[in-house]
Amino acid sequence: MTSTDQGLPAPTVRTMVLLSIPAVVIGVVSGLALWLIETIAGWVEDGVWTALPKALGIDPSSGWWIFAVLTVTGIAVGLTVWLVPGHAGPDSATTELVSTPMRPAIVPSLALAAILGLAGGVSLGPENPIIAINASILVALVGRLWKAVxxxxxxxxxxxxxxxxxxxxxxxxALVFTGIVAAIRGGGSLWDKLFLPLVAAAAGSLTMTFLAHPQFLIPMPAYTTITGWNVLAAIIIAVAATAFGLVGVYLFPLVHRAFHALRHPLLFTLAGGIVLGVLGAIGGPITLFKGLTQMGQLIENRDDYTVAQIGIILLVKLAALLVAAGSGFRGGRIFPAVFIGAAVGVFAWALVPGIPLQVAVASGVMGLTLAVARDGWIAIFIGVAVTGNLLILPILCLAVLPTWLMVTKAPEMLIKPPALTPTSPRAADGAGR
Incomplete structure (x- = not known):
């Protein structure tokens, strides 16, 4: 999950109190930056997918329009990676959720590439780019204002x-950083180390809540009683979702290598846009974008889909995630994974309607997220968050055990660039820059 250096001293009470002020500022700025990027992407998305088709008398859900928009998005992102100073930073396929901060000069091009992808319907989330952007900006800002941090x-x-x-x-x-801060050298308890990140997290979440009211909870039929059969169903669905996700994990390096064989960022993002356009035309609008809104649509309108149609959505969305992440677009993989996991749950529910929908969806989300993110805490958290039901928590705590055994020795969904030798040129994200 992280490639940050390890070596922070144990914080004292005085240090934690004094640093709470910059922590709040960091959290607020982080939330504002996320809101700004998602707002701009939303404006562009409305223009491309609503206003422009309406003005032209075009159905935005038609296959040819989806193909055209994603192809143009591929060109736009490719031009950004190729020509805009900073070249949109490193390929998102090669970066972990938390990595070494970039130079601030790279931030505008990465923000532009992320906005284009989010607005154009690319199957990636905002998490990797926005964390990289915020870390880069705030390291530079805090380095000037609070040099002791x-x-x-x-x-x-x-x-x-x-x-x-x-x-x-x-x-x-808190769940994501439990493993990270526990690995940091130095004395002090785990919660001492978590204190300042939690201050920043609380400030960031409150800022975003006030501005945009983010919501993972999806309305579903109530679930009030745990049974042994439900636990067994959850384990089976979670294992199936993890296995499905691992198929994508094993295919990911092949997809990445195939697109990057084109060598030039304009060529491989254009090719990615074309393939995403074809996939979008096959799967329809529900297989586009990062997937959070579409997850709600799929669950709420589940009776409108046959088992075969849900199966097609699953295959198309997994392929779209692999292509988007493998062809040079900038974005994160967790949000699309959550959609795919929810679709696995809906698929299982459609096959066996006796399975409670909350159990099926939560188990699918947890299993798929675990395969992609390789973090048990965040997988369990998101599985519970989509249901808003704490009765799901003990079920997922059991279901995560066999799924963790499946992923613990499997490769990560991450492309690790070859080591550079002193005489080799520094690898760039494509040629021709």
Whole structure:
């Protein structure tokens, strides 16, 4: 989950109190930056998918329009990666959720690439780019205003504030960073180390809640009684979702290698846009974008889909995630994974309607998220968050056990660039820059 350096000293009570002020500022700025990028992307999305088709008398859900928009999006992102100073930073396929901060000069091009992808319907989320953007900006800003704050701590607080804003609650950041801060050298308890990231996460989540009211909870039929059969169903669905996700994980390097064989960023993002356009035309609008809104639509309108149609949606969305992440678009993989996991749950419910929908969806989300994110805490959290039902929590705590055994030795959904030798040129994200 992180490639940050490890070596923070144990914080004292005085240090935690004094640093709470920059932590709040970092959290607020993180939330504002996320809101700004998603707002701009929303404006562009409305123009491309609503206003323009309406003005032209075109059905925006038609296959040819989806194909055209995604192809043009591929060209636009490719031109950004190729020509805009900063080249949109490193390929998102090669970066973890929390990584070493970039130079601030890279931020505008990465923000532009992320906005284009989000607005154009690319099957990636905002998490990787916005965390990288916030970390880069805030390390530079805090380095000027509060020189005594270690850069690594700023990165952790920026990432924590952003994750809190993304999920609308500091709990998500607490779970994600439990493993990270536990690995940091130095004395002090786990909660001493979590204190400042949680301050930033709370500030970020409150900022985003006031501005945009993010919501993972999907209305579903009530679930009030745990049974042994429900637990067994949850384990089976979670295992199936994890296995489906791992298929994508194993295919990911092949997809990435195939697109990047084209060598030039304009060529491989254009090719990615064309393939995404074809996939979008096949799967329809519900298989586009990061997937949070579409997840709600799929669950709420589940009776409108046959088992075969849900199966097609699953295959198309997984392929779209692999293509989008593998062809140079900038974005995160967790949000699309959540959609795919929910679709696995709806698929299982359609096959066996006796399974409670909340159990099926939560188990599918947890299993798929675990395969892609490789973090048990965040997988369980999101599985519970989509239902808003704490009765789901003990079920997922059991279902996560066999799924963790499945992923613990499997590869990560991450492309690790080859090591550079002193005589080799520094690898760039494509040629021709």
């Amino acid at each position: 270690p850069a690594q701590l700023v990165v952790l607080m920026a990432a924590s504030g952003t994750i809190g804003a993304l999920f609308g609650t500091p709990v998500a950041a």
